Amino acid sequence: MKSSYLRCKSIIYSDHAVNQLFKRNISVNEIEIIIESGEIIFNYPNDKPFPSCLLFGFVGERPIHLVIARNELEKKCIVVTAYEPDVKVWDQNFKSKLK
Secondary structure: OEOOOOOOOEEEEOHHHHHHHHHHOOOHHHHHHHHHHOEEEEEEOOOOOOOEEEEEEEEOOEEEEEEEEEEOOOOEEEEEEEEOOOOOOEOOOOOOEOO
């Protein structure tokens, strides 16, 4: 399912996300591209304080996973973390973990 309904009035970056983006050389522009066009590959409805999801998308040739918590009431997206999926952990499509 495409994440087109993940439209956000605002995007908030957790302290952890800011640190990880810097360490992993992932830009705010890349995050916004994934939020706008990424595919939700997992939902975590019981996460607290807000339900979250794992988005996947490509920016150019670069695969990126993005964990977003969603405050639906205020239409805010909170970036929890972002990373390039590891081929040793994820399948060739980066959508399912290897067993």
